[in-house]
Amino acid sequence: MATATIDSPDTHDDHDEHHATSTGISNTKLAMWTFLGSECLLFGGLISTYLLYKTRRGPGPDNTAIPTDIFDIPFTSVSSFVLLMSSLTMVLALSALTRGDNAATRAWLLSTAMLGSVFIGGQVYEFTGFIREGVGFTHNPASSAFFTLTGFHGVHVSLGILMLMSLYVASKQGKLTPKHTETVEIVGLYWHFVDVVWIFIFTVIYLIPVD
Amino acid sequence: MKTPNTLTETQTVSDMFKFRRRLPGAGVVAMLGLVLAGCAGDAELDTLKPESGTADEIYDLAFWVFIIAGVVLVAVCGAVLWLAVKNRVSSYEGDEEFPEQISHNNALEITWTIVPAVVLAIVAVFTIIVHVSINRDEAAAVEIQVDGETRVWDPTIVVVGQQWWWEYRYYLDAGDLDASMLDDPSNLPPADIVASGQFAIPTGVEVDLIITSRDVIHSHWIPRLNGKRDAVPGRFSPWKIEADDPGVYFGQCTEFCGLSHSRMRMQTIAMTEADFQDWIDMQMSPATFDAELQPYVDSYREAGAGSVPDDASAALRGLDVFVTQCASCHLVDGLNDLDYDGAEVVSGSAPNLTHLANNTTFAGGILNLYNDEDGSLNRDDLAAWIRDPDAIKANFADNLADGELPRGMPDRNLTERQINDVIAFLETLGPRPTDERIAATEVE
Amino acid sequence: MTDTVTETHLEHDEDHGAHEHPSDWVYIKIALILALFTGIEVLTYFESALPFFENNSVTIATLMFLMVVKFYLVATWFMHLRFDNPIFGRMFVAGLVLATAVYCIFLSAFEFWA
Amino acid sequence: MAIIEEPLALTSGEAATAERPLGGLTRPQGGNGWRDWLSTVDHKKIGIMYGVSAMFFFVVGGIEALLIRWQLAAPEGQLLSAEVYNQVFTMHGVTMVFLFIMPLAAAFANYLIPLQIGARDVAFPRLNALSFWIWISGAIFLNSSWIVGGGGADCGWFCYSPNSGLAFSPSHGVDFYAIGLQIAGIASLLGAVNLIVTVLNMRAPGMSLFRMPILTWMLLVTQFLLLFALPVITVALFLLMFDRLFDAQFFNPATGGDPLLWQHLFWIFGHPEVYIIILPSFGIISEIIPTFSRKPIFGYSFMVFSGIAIGFMGWGVWAHHMFVSGIGPFSVAAFSLSTMFIAVPTGVKILNWLATMWGGKLLFSTPMLFAVGAVAMFTIGGLSGVTHALAPADTQQTDTYYIVAHFHYVIFGGGVLGLMGGLYFWWPKIFGHMLNETWGKVHFWIMLIGFNLTFGPMHVLGLQGMSRRIDTYSPGFGFELWNMVATIGAFIIALSVLVFFYNVWRSRRDAPNLPAPGPDPWDARSLEWMIPSPTPEHNFDEVPLVESEDEWWHRKYGYDENKRVVRIATIEEVAQDGSAEGVHLPAPSFWPLVLALGLPLIGYGLIFNLWLCVLGGALTGLALYSWALEPVDDPDADHGHDDHHDDDDGGDDDAAEPEAVTSGAEGGE
Structure with a gap:
C-alpha cells in the first residue's frame, strides 16, 4: 500500500469541516451509522419475535384476541404516512440550515417534531383502543410481542422528538448555525432510521395478511 | 437377567478393551488410557459402553473422531514441544543474530486451509449418515395381549418430565401414536399405563419416545441406549430408544431444571417379550387389596374416607392415612381413581402409586425401594422421605408464598406411627419385583 | 460484516462538502413517490379495490417490493447514502444484511415459512 | 454519535x-x-480500571468456582444447599464471562488500541469513560442481588426459560441478572462503537488497515461482534424482564409462549460471545509469539482473514447449542455442518503460530510461556469442540462435564492464559516496571498444571455420564476419583493466582532497585514500544509516520545485502522520550x-x-x-x-x- 501523505493540520490550507481522520470522515457520523447498524439487530429481534408469535392466542376462552384481529389499517396508514412525511420535513430542515436559513430550519424542525408527536399520539390512541377491546399487553404472546415491538419503536420516536426539540431550542438561542449541519444531520439519520424501521413494521406487521 | 451395572471385574476389563475389537493397534488404546482408566468400576451412565444399535452408531462415529482429534492433538502439541526444545534460546542478550525472516508462504497456507476442510468434509458425510440414521423412525410392531385380545403395537411411549421425576405413558391401543395427536402436556389423553421413574421396553425393537414436559425444560438421557433429547414444555419431541439385551439402563436428567436437578433420575428396564407382556398385564390391572383392606376401599369409593379402629392392622391404618393425606395428589387405581377426572388419568402431577411396590426405586429414581442385602423393603429411606421430603430432595412444596407453585412432595407432618402405617400400606401395592431386578436396579 | 472495514483504505479526505446536496424540490419529489407507494400499499388492504390482491402471494410480493423500494429511497436520499462516503453505508448494510440473514435462519428454525 | x-x-x-x-x-x-x-x-487509566476491576471479579468468580469444586469433591457434598449451589454456579458463569474476561479484554483494547495505531486517545474519550462506569455499575448491580435480591440468579448463565420465569425462580436473582446484563451490555455496545470508530478513523498516517498489528485487528473483529451480538441478547433480556416484572407472556408455555425463543436469541448472542472472549487472546498470542521467536508473524493476511472468518462464521452456528432441544433434524444437520467448518479458520491460526515459531529463536519468557501454553490448551479445546460439532455425538456429550471441560479449555486455556501472557508482556509498558520473571514462570507452571488437573478429568467425567449443573452426585457411578482430582486442581489454580498477586506486589516493591525497563524491554515489534514506559499521558510525542507492518521493529532493524537482519538503530535512538509538552489532551x-x-x-x-x-x-x-x-x-x-x-x-x-x-x-x- 502506498505510503500515505501526512495531513498536516498545522497548515490549515483547506478549512475542512472535519479534522483529519484516517478515512477523512467524521467520527461522530461514523459512530452514528455504526450504531444504526447495531440497531438493525435490535429491531430485527423484536420483529422476528412478533412474527413468530403473531397468531399465538393463548389457551382458554379469555384473552384470546390478538392484535391482527383488530388492526385498524386505515388509521395506521394515516399515522404511517405522517411519520413518512416527517422524514421529508427533517431533510428540509437540514437543507434550510445548510443554506443558513434559521427561520426555515426552526420551522421544519418543529414540524418534524409535530409530525412525530402526531404519530405517537396515534400510537397511544391505538394502544388504548386495543386494551379497550381486550387485547392487553399481558393477555397472550401475540399481544405481548406487539406492544413490545411497537412500544419500543414509539420510545425511539419519542427520544427523537426530544432531540428535535433540543435542536429547536438551540436554534432559538442562536446556537444552531450552518457549521452545525452535521449535528442536525446526525439527528436526522436517527430520525430517518426510525422511519425506515416503521416502513418495515407497517408492511410486515400490519399489511401482510395473516392466514 | 443381564445386569450391566453388576459386571464382574473381568467383564469390566474386557469391556475396557472393546476399543481393540473396533480398532486394532495397541497405540490407540494407550492413547486413550486416561479415558479408559476412568471407566473402571461401575459406571452405569458411561457413554463409552453402548448397549443398543443407536448408541453403537453414535459411539462409532465419536470414536473415529476422537482418533482423528487425538492424532491432530499429538501432532500440534508434539510440534510445540519439539520446537520448544529445538529452537529454544536462553537469552537474547548480546545476540544480534536473527533467524531467517520468513513471513508467509501462500501455498502452505492454502494447503492447511484445504486439508482440514477436506478431512472435515469426510467426517461431515459420516456425521450426516449417522444423524439421519438415528433420527429415522422405523416402524416396529410388537404383538401384545390386552384384555385377552392380540394387538399390534408400534411401541411408543410419551415421556413427561416434571420437577423432579419422569412419567411414562403407554397408549397401547393407539396403533401408531404420533406427536401431532397430542396437544397440551399438562392435560394428556388418558393412558393405558402410567409409570414413573422406571419404564419397561421390549428388547430388540425400536421404541419411539415422544418427549415433553409439564413445567421447565428437562432432558431425557439413557446414555447406554441413546443420546439425550430435551423435554420442552409445549413441545412434543420425537426420539427413540432400543436395547439389544434385557437389562436395566440408568439415566439422569441432563438439562438444568431447577432446585433438585441432580436428583432426577430414571431407568429403562429392557425385557424379553414374554416379560414385557407380564409387565403390561400387571400395570394394566388396578391395585388389588387383601380381604382386610377391601371393605374399607369399597366404602371409600362409595362414600369417602371412613374411620379405622386403633387396633386395626398397620396396613389398614396406613390405607386410612393414605386416603386422607396422600390421595389428593397420588393415584392408586382401584382406590381413588374416581376422585380424578377420567378414571385412568394420572393424578395432579404426582407419581401414580398403583404398582409402587413393583418398582425398585422411588423419590424420582434416587432411592432404592428394597435393600440390596436381603431384598427387604427399604423402610428407613421410605420413612425418611415421607418424614421430610425436602431434606432428601430439596423442593418448593412447603411454606409457599402467595401465588407460588408447589413443586415436589410436601411435608405432611405425619406422626412416626402414621409413617410406619402408610409404609405398611404402600408395601401392599403391587407384586414384589424379582431379586434379580432388585439387585440390578440398585442405586448406589 | 467485516468486509466493511477491509476495504477501508481511504487515506485522503473525501471532501464531504464538495458535492451539493439535492435541492428541496428533489426531496419533495422523493416524498411524493414515497406517498404514492404508501397509497398502493394501503390499497392492497382493500381487496375489493384491485382484484388481483385477493391472491395472497401477489399481495405479499407487491408489499415486499414496495417496502424495499421505500426503504431504499429513504436510506439513499434522505439519509444521503447516495452522496456520502461509502463507509457509512457499509456499516449500516452490514447490520442490515446480518440481521436479515440471522433472523431469517432463526425463523426457519421455527418452521415459520411453512 | x-x-x-x-x-x-x-x-x-x-x-x-x-x-x-x-x-x-x-x-x-x-x-x-x-x-x-x-x-x-484517558484511555490508559480507563484501561487500568477495567483491568483492576476485572481481576477483582476474577477473584470473586474464582471463589465461586472453588465453592463448586469443594461441593463436588466427593459424592453427596454438603457444603452448599442445592439452592445456594445453583446460585453459585450461575454467578460463577456470569461473573467469569461478563465481569472478568470481557472487561479484561476491554482493558487491553482500551489501553492498547490507541497505542498500536499511533493515536492520542480513542475517538470519544468521555464515551469511553462512560462505558467503563456503566460496566462497573452494572457489575456491582448484578452482584448486589446477593445482598438485596434474595441471592444470586439461580437459572444458569444461559438462564433457559421457563425455569427463569417467576413461577420457577421467585427470588429477585433473575431480575438482577436480566437488568444487570442489560446495563453491562450498554457499556459494551458504547465501547464497541467507540473503538470501531477509533480503529477506522484515528490511525496514524500510513497506518493502513493492513499494517495494523494482529491484536488491533482481532480486537476490531471483537468490537464488531459485540456491536451486532449485544442487541440480540438485549432483546432476549428485555423479553425476560417484561415477563417477570410486567406479566408479559413471552416464555410461558401455558399461554403459548415458546421456550425455544429464548434459546435461539440467547445463543445468537451466545455463540459470537465465545469469539468475543477468545479473539482478543488470539491477538495477544499473535503479538507475543513473533516477539519471542524473532520472526514476523507467519501469514499476516491469513491471520487477519481467518480472524474475520471466525467472526463471520460465528453467526451461523448458534443452534449447535440446541442439538437436543428438538429443533428438528434438518436444522440440526445444517448447524452441525456449519459448526464443523468453523474449525478451518481456527486451525489456520494455530498452524500459523507454529509456523511463526518454526525456525525462530524461541525465548521462553513468561509471556511466551503463557502464549504457547494457550496455543496448546486451546488446541485441546478446539478439537473437543469438533467432537461435539457432530450432532449425533453431541447428543451424548451435551450438558455433561465433557462440555464443561471443552469450554474451559477454550475460555481458560485459550482465553485466560493468553490474557495472562498479555499482562506479563505489557506490564512494563503500563506500570513502568517488569513483573518478576521467576515468579512469573512459577505462576505459569502452577496454573498450567492446576488447569489440566481441573479440567482434563472433566472430559472423562462427561463421557462417563456426569451431567452438568448437578449440585451433588451419588457414589457408584465412577465419578469419585476424577472429581477429587479436579477439585485438587482447582485449588492449585487458586494457588497460582495467589502467586500472580504476590508477583505483582513483589515486583512493585522491587522496582525502584531494578533498572528501568526502558521503552522496549522485549525487543518487540509494534508502535506502543517506541514510547517510554510507563506510557506518558500524551502517548506519542509526535505521531509516527507508519511505513510498514511491524513499524517499530523496522525502525530498529533492516536487512543487509544478504537479506540478513542487521540492527540499524538502537532503541534509544529511535524511541521517543516522552518529553513533549503542551500536548492538547x-x-x-x-x-x-x-x-x-x-x-x-x-x-x-x-x-x-x-x-x-x-x-x-x-x-x-x-x-x-x-x-x-x-x-x-x-x-x-x-x-x-x-x-x-x-x-x-x-x-x-x-x-x-x-x-x-x-x-x-x-x-x-
Whole structure:
C-alpha cells in the first residue's frame, strides 16, 4: 500500500469541516451509522419475535384476541404516512440550515417534531383502543410481542422528538448555525432510521395478511 | 437377567478393551488410557459402553473422531514441544543474530486451509449418515395381549418430565401414536399405563419416545441406549430408544431444571417379550387389596374416607392415612381413581402409586425401594422421605408464598406411627419385583 | 460484516462538502413517490379495490417490493447514502444484511415459512 | 454519535476551541488522586480500571468456582444447599464471562488500541469513560442481588426459560441478572462503537488497515461482534424482564409462549460471545509469539482473514447449542455442518503460530510461556469442540462435564492464559516496571498444571455420564476419583493466582532497585514500544509516520545485502522520550460517572419501587444535559495553546449541542 501523505493540520490550507481522520470522515457520523447498524439487530429481534408469535392466542376462552384481529389499517396508514412525511420535513430542515436559513430550519424542525408527536399520539390512541377491546399487553404472546415491538419503536420516536426539540431550542438561542449541519444531520439519520424501521413494521406487521 | 451395572471385574476389563475389537493397534488404546482408566468400576451412565444399535452408531462415529482429534492433538502439541526444545534460546542478550525472516508462504497456507476442510468434509458425510440414521423412525410392531385380545403395537411411549421425576405413558391401543395427536402436556389423553421413574421396553425393537414436559425444560438421557433429547414444555419431541439385551439402563436428567436437578433420575428396564407382556398385564390391572383392606376401599369409593379402629392392622391404618393425606395428589387405581377426572388419568402431577411396590426405586429414581442385602423393603429411606421430603430432595412444596407453585412432595407432618402405617400400606401395592431386578436396579 | 472495514483504505479526505446536496424540490419529489407507494400499499388492504390482491402471494410480493423500494429511497436520499462516503453505508448494510440473514435462519428454525 | 467530542488531532499542537457555551459548567482538571481516576477520560487509566476491576471479579468468580469444586469433591457434598449451589454456579458463569474476561479484554483494547495505531486517545474519550462506569455499575448491580435480591440468579448463565420465569425462580436473582446484563451490555455496545470508530478513523498516517498489528485487528473483529451480538441478547433480556416484572407472556408455555425463543436469541448472542472472549487472546498470542521467536508473524493476511472468518462464521452456528432441544433434524444437520467448518479458520491460526515459531529463536519468557501454553490448551479445546460439532455425538456429550471441560479449555486455556501472557508482556509498558520473571514462570507452571488437573478429568467425567449443573452426585457411578482430582486442581489454580498477586506486589516493591525497563524491554515489534514506559499521558510525542507492518521493529532493524537482519538503530535512538509538552489532551469529566450511577438506580426501581426509576432517570437526564453543555475543554486549563477561535476549525465539536441527548437516550435503551 502506498505510503500515505501526512495531513498536516498545522497548515490549515483547506478549512475542512472535519479534522483529519484516517478515512477523512467524521467520527461522530461514523459512530452514528455504526450504531444504526447495531440497531438493525435490535429491531430485527423484536420483529422476528412478533412474527413468530403473531397468531399465538393463548389457551382458554379469555384473552384470546390478538392484535391482527383488530388492526385498524386505515388509521395506521394515516399515522404511517405522517411519520413518512416527517422524514421529508427533517431533510428540509437540514437543507434550510445548510443554506443558513434559521427561520426555515426552526420551522421544519418543529414540524418534524409535530409530525412525530402526531404519530405517537396515534400510537397511544391505538394502544388504548386495543386494551379497550381486550387485547392487553399481558393477555397472550401475540399481544405481548406487539406492544413490545411497537412500544419500543414509539420510545425511539419519542427520544427523537426530544432531540428535535433540543435542536429547536438551540436554534432559538442562536446556537444552531450552518457549521452545525452535521449535528442536525446526525439527528436526522436517527430520525430517518426510525422511519425506515416503521416502513418495515407497517408492511410486515400490519399489511401482510395473516392466514 | 443381564445386569450391566453388576459386571464382574473381568467383564469390566474386557469391556475396557472393546476399543481393540473396533480398532486394532495397541497405540490407540494407550492413547486413550486416561479415558479408559476412568471407566473402571461401575459406571452405569458411561457413554463409552453402548448397549443398543443407536448408541453403537453414535459411539462409532465419536470414536473415529476422537482418533482423528487425538492424532491432530499429538501432532500440534508434539510440534510445540519439539520446537520448544529445538529452537529454544536462553537469552537474547548480546545476540544480534536473527533467524531467517520468513513471513508467509501462500501455498502452505492454502494447503492447511484445504486439508482440514477436506478431512472435515469426510467426517461431515459420516456425521450426516449417522444423524439421519438415528433420527429415522422405523416402524416396529410388537404383538401384545390386552384384555385377552392380540394387538399390534408400534411401541411408543410419551415421556413427561416434571420437577423432579419422569412419567411414562403407554397408549397401547393407539396403533401408531404420533406427536401431532397430542396437544397440551399438562392435560394428556388418558393412558393405558402410567409409570414413573422406571419404564419397561421390549428388547430388540425400536421404541419411539415422544418427549415433553409439564413445567421447565428437562432432558431425557439413557446414555447406554441413546443420546439425550430435551423435554420442552409445549413441545412434543420425537426420539427413540432400543436395547439389544434385557437389562436395566440408568439415566439422569441432563438439562438444568431447577432446585433438585441432580436428583432426577430414571431407568429403562429392557425385557424379553414374554416379560414385557407380564409387565403390561400387571400395570394394566388396578391395585388389588387383601380381604382386610377391601371393605374399607369399597366404602371409600362409595362414600369417602371412613374411620379405622386403633387396633386395626398397620396396613389398614396406613390405607386410612393414605386416603386422607396422600390421595389428593397420588393415584392408586382401584382406590381413588374416581376422585380424578377420567378414571385412568394420572393424578395432579404426582407419581401414580398403583404398582409402587413393583418398582425398585422411588423419590424420582434416587432411592432404592428394597435393600440390596436381603431384598427387604427399604423402610428407613421410605420413612425418611415421607418424614421430610425436602431434606432428601430439596423442593418448593412447603411454606409457599402467595401465588407460588408447589413443586415436589410436601411435608405432611405425619406422626412416626402414621409413617410406619402408610409404609405398611404402600408395601401392599403391587407384586414384589424379582431379586434379580432388585439387585440390578440398585442405586448406589 | 467485516468486509466493511477491509476495504477501508481511504487515506485522503473525501471532501464531504464538495458535492451539493439535492435541492428541496428533489426531496419533495422523493416524498411524493414515497406517498404514492404508501397509497398502493394501503390499497392492497382493500381487496375489493384491485382484484388481483385477493391472491395472497401477489399481495405479499407487491408489499415486499414496495417496502424495499421505500426503504431504499429513504436510506439513499434522505439519509444521503447516495452522496456520502461509502463507509457509512457499509456499516449500516452490514447490520442490515446480518440481521436479515440471522433472523431469517432463526425463523426457519421455527418452521415459520411453512 | 453522540457525545460530541473533540476528535483528537493526530499531531501534537492541534488545539481545540475552548468555548464556554453557558459559562457555567467547567471541566475538572484532574491530577489530584482519586478524583483524577473518577473523572479521567484517558484511555490508559480507563484501561487500568477495567483491568483492576476485572481481576477483582476474577477473584470473586474464582471463589465461586472453588465453592463448586469443594461441593463436588466427593459424592453427596454438603457444603452448599442445592439452592445456594445453583446460585453459585450461575454467578460463577456470569461473573467469569461478563465481569472478568470481557472487561479484561476491554482493558487491553482500551489501553492498547490507541497505542498500536499511533493515536492520542480513542475517538470519544468521555464515551469511553462512560462505558467503563456503566460496566462497573452494572457489575456491582448484578452482584448486589446477593445482598438485596434474595441471592444470586439461580437459572444458569444461559438462564433457559421457563425455569427463569417467576413461577420457577421467585427470588429477585433473575431480575438482577436480566437488568444487570442489560446495563453491562450498554457499556459494551458504547465501547464497541467507540473503538470501531477509533480503529477506522484515528490511525496514524500510513497506518493502513493492513499494517495494523494482529491484536488491533482481532480486537476490531471483537468490537464488531459485540456491536451486532449485544442487541440480540438485549432483546432476549428485555423479553425476560417484561415477563417477570410486567406479566408479559413471552416464555410461558401455558399461554403459548415458546421456550425455544429464548434459546435461539440467547445463543445468537451466545455463540459470537465465545469469539468475543477468545479473539482478543488470539491477538495477544499473535503479538507475543513473533516477539519471542524473532520472526514476523507467519501469514499476516491469513491471520487477519481467518480472524474475520471466525467472526463471520460465528453467526451461523448458534443452534449447535440446541442439538437436543428438538429443533428438528434438518436444522440440526445444517448447524452441525456449519459448526464443523468453523474449525478451518481456527486451525489456520494455530498452524500459523507454529509456523511463526518454526525456525525462530524461541525465548521462553513468561509471556511466551503463557502464549504457547494457550496455543496448546486451546488446541485441546478446539478439537473437543469438533467432537461435539457432530450432532449425533453431541447428543451424548451435551450438558455433561465433557462440555464443561471443552469450554474451559477454550475460555481458560485459550482465553485466560493468553490474557495472562498479555499482562506479563505489557506490564512494563503500563506500570513502568517488569513483573518478576521467576515468579512469573512459577505462576505459569502452577496454573498450567492446576488447569489440566481441573479440567482434563472433566472430559472423562462427561463421557462417563456426569451431567452438568448437578449440585451433588451419588457414589457408584465412577465419578469419585476424577472429581477429587479436579477439585485438587482447582485449588492449585487458586494457588497460582495467589502467586500472580504476590508477583505483582513483589515486583512493585522491587522496582525502584531494578533498572528501568526502558521503552522496549522485549525487543518487540509494534508502535506502543517506541514510547517510554510507563506510557506518558500524551502517548506519542509526535505521531509516527507508519511505513510498514511491524513499524517499530523496522525502525530498529533492516536487512543487509544478504537479506540478513542487521540492527540499524538502537532503541534509544529511535524511541521517543516522552518529553513533549503542551500536548492538547481531552479534559476530564465527572458526567460519565454521574450518568452511569443513574442506570442501576433505574434497575433497582424496576425491581423494587418505580419511584427509584424516576430518581435514576432524573440523574441520568441531568448527567446527559450537563454532559452536552459542558465545554469541550476547560478554558482556564493550561493546555499550552492560545485558543484560536477559528470558526471553521472544530466548530461543530464545541459540545453546545443538545444532540448529546441523543446519545444518552440511545445509551439508555
